[in-house]
Amino acid sequence: MVFFLQQLVSGISIGSIYALLAVGYALVYSVYNFTNWAFDAFMVTGAFAAFYGISLYHMPFPAAIAFSIVMTVALAMFVETVAYRPLRAHNAPRLFMMISAMGASLAVVNIANLAFGGSFRKFPEITAGAYRLGGVSVGRMDLFAAGFACVVLGLLWLFLERTRFGLGVRASALDTVTAGLMGVNNNQVALIIFGISGVLSAVAGVFFGAKYAVYPYLGTVTIKAMIGSIIGGIGSLPGAVLGSLLLGIMETMISSYISSVYRDLFSFSILVIMLLFFPSGLMGAKRVVKL
Amino acid sequence: MGYLSTICILSCINITAVLGLAVLTGYTGLFSIGHAGFMAIGAYSSAVLFLEFNLPFWLVLPLGGLVAGCSSLIIGYPAFRGLGKLRGDYFAIATLGFSETVRLLLNNTYPHFGGAYGLTGIPPLTTLPVAAGVALLALLGAHNLMTSQHGKNCVAVGQDEVAAQMMGVNLFTTKLKALFISAAYAGVAGALFGFYMTYLSPGNFGIGLSSDLLAAVVFGGMQSLIGPAITAFLLVSIPEFLRFLVEWRLIIYGILFVVVMVYRPQGLLGYRDLDFSRFWRMVHGLQGRG
Numbered sequence: 267m268v269f270f271l272q273q274l275v276s277g278i279s280i281g282s283i284y285a286l287l288a289v290g291y292a293l294v295y296s297v298y299n300f301t302n303w304a305f306d307a308f309m310v311t312g313a314f315a316a317f318y319g320i321s322l323y324h325m326p327f328p329a330a331i332a333f334s335i336v337m338t339v340a341l342a343m344f345v346e347t348v349a350y351r352p353l354r355a356h357n358a359p360r361l362f363m364m365i366s367a368m369g370a371s372l373a374v375v376n377i378a379n380l381a382f383g384g385s386f387r388k389f390p391e392i393t394a395g396a397y398r399l400g401g402v403s404v405g406r407m408d409l410f411a412a413g414f415a416c417v418v419l420g421l422l423w424l425f426l427e428r429t430r431f432g433l434g435v436r437a438s439a440l441d442t443v444t445a446g447l448m449g450v451n452n453n454q455v456a457l458i459i460f461g462i463s464g465v466l467s468a469v470a471g472v473f474f475g476a477k478y479a480v481y482p483y484l485g486t487v488t489i490k491a492m493i494g495s496i497i498g499g500i501g502s503l504p505g506a507v508l509g510s511l512l513l514g515i516m517e518t519m520i521s522s523y524i525s526s527v528y529r530d531l532f533s534f535s536i537l538v539i540m541l542l543f544f545p546s547g548l549m550g551a552k553r554v555v556k557l
Numbered sequence: 558m559g560y561l562s563t564i565c566i567l568s569c570i571n572i573t574a575v576l577g578l579a580v581l582t583g584y585t586g587l588f589s590i591g592h593a594g595f596m597a598i599g600a601y602s603s604a605v606l607f608l609e610f611n612l613p614f615w616l617v618l619p620l621g622g623l624v625a626g627c628s629s630l631i632i633g634y635p636a637f638r639g640l641g642k643l644r645g646d647y648f649a650i651a652t653l654g655f656s657e658t659v660r661l662l663l664n665n666t667y668p669h670f671g672g673a674y675g676l677t678g679i680p681p682l683t684t685l686p687v688a689a690g691v692a693l694l695a696l697l698g699a700h701n702l703m704t705s706q707h708g709k710n711c712v713a714v715g716q717d718e719v720a721a722q723m724m725g726v727n728l729f730t731t732k733l734k735a736l737f738i739s740a741a742y743a744g745v746a747g748a749l750f751g752f753y754m755t756y757l758s759p760g761n762f763g764i765g766l767s768s769d770l771l772a773a774v775v776f777g778g779m780q781s782l783i784g785p786a787i788t789a790f791l792l793v794s795i796p797e798f799l800r801f802l803v804e805w806r807l808i809i810y811g812i813l814f815v816v817v818m819v820y821r822p823q824g825l826l827g828y829r830d831l832d833f834s835r836f837w838r839m840v841h842g843l844q845g846r847g
Contacts, residue, residue: 301646301650348815348819349815349818349819352819358822360646361582361586361588362818362822363818364649365588365771365775365814365818366819368590368771368811369810369811369812369813369818370811370814370815372807372814373807373808373810373811373812373814373815374811376807376808376811377808380804380805380808489653489654493654527665530654531658531661531662533654534651534655534658537650537651537654538631538632539635541638541647541651542634542635542638545638
């Protein structure tokens with residue numbers, strides 16, 4: 267039982283990182299109906315910015331997170347302006363959007379690989395140690411990551427529900443063209459959304475790097491986040507969180523009870539099963555909870 | 558000569574795989590980021606059929622393609638069922654997941670497949686005439702296919718799914734057929750690759766290879782076979798002469814993806830295709846003048 271609870275804790279910890287990314291996917295999807303394939307590039311940028319902020323410039327951890335967020339948001343907005351906006355402007359097919367995004371991600375990830383080298387780097391220790399709760403140990407860093415993820419998601423919710431800009435984003439999510447006619451600046455909304463994605467992926471990148479290692483191809487975990495958001499029902503923010511947590515927990519259970527080799531096989535089978543039997547996901551059917 | 562023939566053989570293998578991807582992405586408008594997975598399946602299945610079951614080389618090539626084609630239905634069937642704009646995105650992510658899974662399984666299956674050590678002892682049976690013959694057959698086959706009714710259906714689906722369905726095109730079977738053919742092409746290319754390298758390792762079939770194939774299709778042009786075939790050849794041969802840029806290859810591809818999509822989405826020879834009748838007219842014209 268203790269073992270099971272321990273695995274549950276690890277599952278929630280990795281699931282909360284997936285959740286940050288999955289919310290980013292869901293947000294971009296809910297407004298523009300397309301999947302942001304450049305997410306892994308954002309995440310890598312976030313992880314490397316924080317890593318070099320701490321190891322080269324000896325920043326304290328909060329400053330490193332802030333630095334990482336600034337860098338990633340800048341990249342996200344740059345990618346939006348260069349790779350997406352011209353295509354959106356002339357209503358390019360979705361295929362072209364995907365290829366353009368794939369190109370942006372390929373370029374950024376391989377620049378990171380060339381500039382910094384492909385080795386795995388250990389993230390500098392932030393807080394060591396663990397709390398013990400009746401035999402179950404909860405890593406201090408894991409707890410901090412999960413708490414930070416909750417705070418970020420809470421702030422995002424406040425932003426979307428309580429501010430003028432959030433209202434604009436929600437209006438665009440309902441109907442981009444009509445929102446544009448009603449005076450919502452669609453390009454501004456796009457920048458806001460990509461800025462938010464930048465924040466989410468930077469935080470996810472930092473905590474993923476801190477949990478495992480920092481390396482140029484760490485962005486491949488974004489595929490898990492995408493599976494998480496499909497489980498939850500793509501386009502639904504609460505669904506994305508729920509689906510990611512479920513995926514994180516199930517993956518950890520598979521790794522510990524069966525074999526870690528088959529963990530990715532399992533996640534992929536989940537994707538196929540969801541597509542076959544629950545194409546709209548757990549929470550995607552209700553169109554009301556789109557945002 | 559050996560060096561030149563290496564480039565030619567690798568080009569022919571690349572052309573075969575790229576033609577398959579052109580049918581899927583260029584014509585049917587389905588984005589695959591995991592075509593290397595189908596190549597891996599073709600390569601390993603043909604090598605195992607040859608080594609363990611002693612089937613002849615000429616038979617294991619198409620069998621490799623067949624196995625790869627059938628395996629593609631695992632993702633095609635769930636991903637193409639139902640409608641919705643995001644189906645294409647689901648499919649793309651499924652191809653990525655599929656190729657990663659294939660690599661993972663091959664890496665951990667030691668009996669018969671060699672696991673992470675790789676599969677050795679494959680005889681070097683892919684010679685230049687074989688590779689060139691297969692590439693030519695692939696080009697002719699794809700050309701005939703794309704000028705057939707099925708090809709027209711593929712183009713219709715690629716242009717506008719709703720309109721195609723209104724005109725009576727069955728989206729599900731059209732997409733599934735295109736995927737099957739595309740994966741079979743990749744499988745045959747993978748089989749040729751295995752019998753050329755004489756050694757297979759799961760690491761050969763990573764995301765880099767998938768990006769190479771995609772690059773050839775994107776730069777070569779949408780709805781074209783000859784464009785991607787030309788770029789497939791160029792993308793194999795140019796890096797040989799620009800060795801110093803080898804680390805920059807994927808970066809350059811990435812930037813070019815964006816530039817091509819923004820400034821010239823039709824690619825090098827987009828929406829233009831092989832016209833054999835024009836070719837024959839040209840030949841006759843030359844003969845007439847001679």
